[in-house]
Amino acid sequence: MSSEAVISVHNLSKHYRIYNHPVDRIRQMLSLGGKKHYREFTALDDIHLDIRRGETVGIVGRNGSGKSTLLQLVCGILKPTAGEVQVNGRIAALLELGAGFHPEFSGRENIYMQAAIMNISREEADKRLPEIAAFADIGDFLGQPVKTYSSGMFVRLAFAVAIAMSPDILIVDEALSVGDALFQAKCFAKFREFKTQGVTILFVTHSLDLITSHCDTAFMLDRGVLAGRGSPKEVVDQYRRHIAIKEESRQQASFPTPAQTALEWPRTFELNPAENRYGSGEAEIREAGLFTENETPSQIFMRNAPFSIRLHIHAHHDVASPIVSFVIKDVKGTVLCGTTTLMEHLDLGPLGSGKRLMVAFRQIMRLNPGNYLLSVGCQTLGEEGYIPYDVRLDLIAFQVVSDGERPGVFDPESTIEWRHLNDLAQREKDQP
């Protein structure tokens, strides 16, 4: 019975009443119909979902799109304004890190309390304790008050407990992002095991790679509306288009001009407001952006897909042979790759005052899934080294997603050759 729906959501809406002043709430209670003393805020609007047993489902969406509200409604923590939620099975939910843990009590005491909340008796909890301790792997800290825990230890314990409660449905809201990579891998191994046992997993994350590499189905929420559903890849693609194009330009009927020929794309990218910009300003990097293979501006890329980085430079003075460069760093600031026109032995020639220059770097995205920062620069080579015209460090953040795990920084794109050697050895032995 793998097709039975364990979670079904119909016509689900959630509105909040926002009161400007606490007194307004009382006024509203006292007023018999008539005047409204509140503003209505729609967190979710007419959502339909069916989630089958054993499915792993990811939900994506911007902040404030209603993801967490949806999870809370599924858990029965919030009451729907309209519509209904039907859940068949026991839910273990990790909606907030350490919710329900008491800081003064030890990890072990908290485990028993969480078990009690899940209606699991002391004897049963005793049996599961070794399993929890092994999964959390926090050693002697289990006997310490949880207020002494680091957030990493917290998430380990919280996860270990939730997993050990043998739920039918596991609901996780972002909590995993706190754990380190090894622990994440451990969790996903556990998720796969769960899947074979028919446990349904529903999770929200900003890390799109988790969606493409672990989910069967994905949903996208946008301002309270279910804007997309389907295979993880489709939904992530859709989400990618969705967030690459910022609010303002999306409200225009379509993307301004064919990107291929566009020289300017104001407000298309989410630029880092804290970029580090310096230089003489003789030439200015007016526009910079990242584009997919088919010239769509994007801040999310598929690993091993071609992409381009494009810059538009305006010269405010006559500049002799500008050098244009880009560098990609990870979020820790380690430089991972990059190049310059000089290193590629290109001479872009002199650029007269008022003239404009377009440079496009085309390459394949080799980086493994994660978050990265693009820096770009326009400089020249003086007698004592580089002289910056305009350098914009950490200008645009982007994300890489994939459909398969690889360790480390990049995918070596190995081709693998193999054969069993036993037969060969046997044959050699047989031959005289």
Place this chain on the structure above:
Amino acid sequence: MTTLNPLRAGAHLYRHRYLIGQLTRREVLLKYRGSYLGIGWSFFYPLLLLATFTLVFGHIFGARWHARAHPAIPLVLVMYCGLAVFNLFAETAAAAPRLILGYQSYVKKIIFPTEILPLVLVMSSTVHAAINFLILLLFIAVFAKLHLTLLLVPLILLPLWLFVLGVAWLLAATGVFVRDLAHVMPVFVQILMFLSPVFYPQSAVPASLQWLYHMNPLGIVIEELRQVALWGVPPDWIKWLAVLAVSGATALAGYAFFTRSQEEFADVL
């Protein structure tokens, strides 16, 4: 109207008995965690209070109890009966309005039956009250006479307990919506203490005000307790039944109100 069915409500709460027990244990432990005397404070507090009463009322005021028929009973014991009953109510009523606020993450972030929280509060107050009553028993044994009617004490206290539970549900739910309640309740509890026959017998109240005292379940329970525990007189069963009915109704109404409004908690907090 399923919530108004006392059997169903009882069964529902019974299902969560293990969790209620665990939470109560935690609340009791938490109260004294980190203090040197620990649970010992539950004993010392009433003892100190008793000593103070003896000094103030026995020696400074030299107050005389109107129940002249029982001169053998020390005044402090009479007052202590009143206080033991009232403390159970006071402790609960003062804490209930903030109760749900204190468990915010339980309401908003985990799947949790919030309706048991007021019960947990009353249970942990009951643990402290039980210690108070134990001390009372000890003092009765030492300074007065142990009557057979003492065995009726738990029965006398049953309506009190139900009443306090009902009040806890009502105040806890209301406190979520009306935060002012947390500030009003301590004052109200003080006022009610003086309006209840804690430091004086109900018979000392002027006839014109007696009606007020017949409406106060706390006062009735205090008087009944004195009858049974100190005087050795069986209770007025009609009165007892009446109080039980009122308390039972309060508990049910409180539970119904709480379960009705708890759906809104997560929206308001």
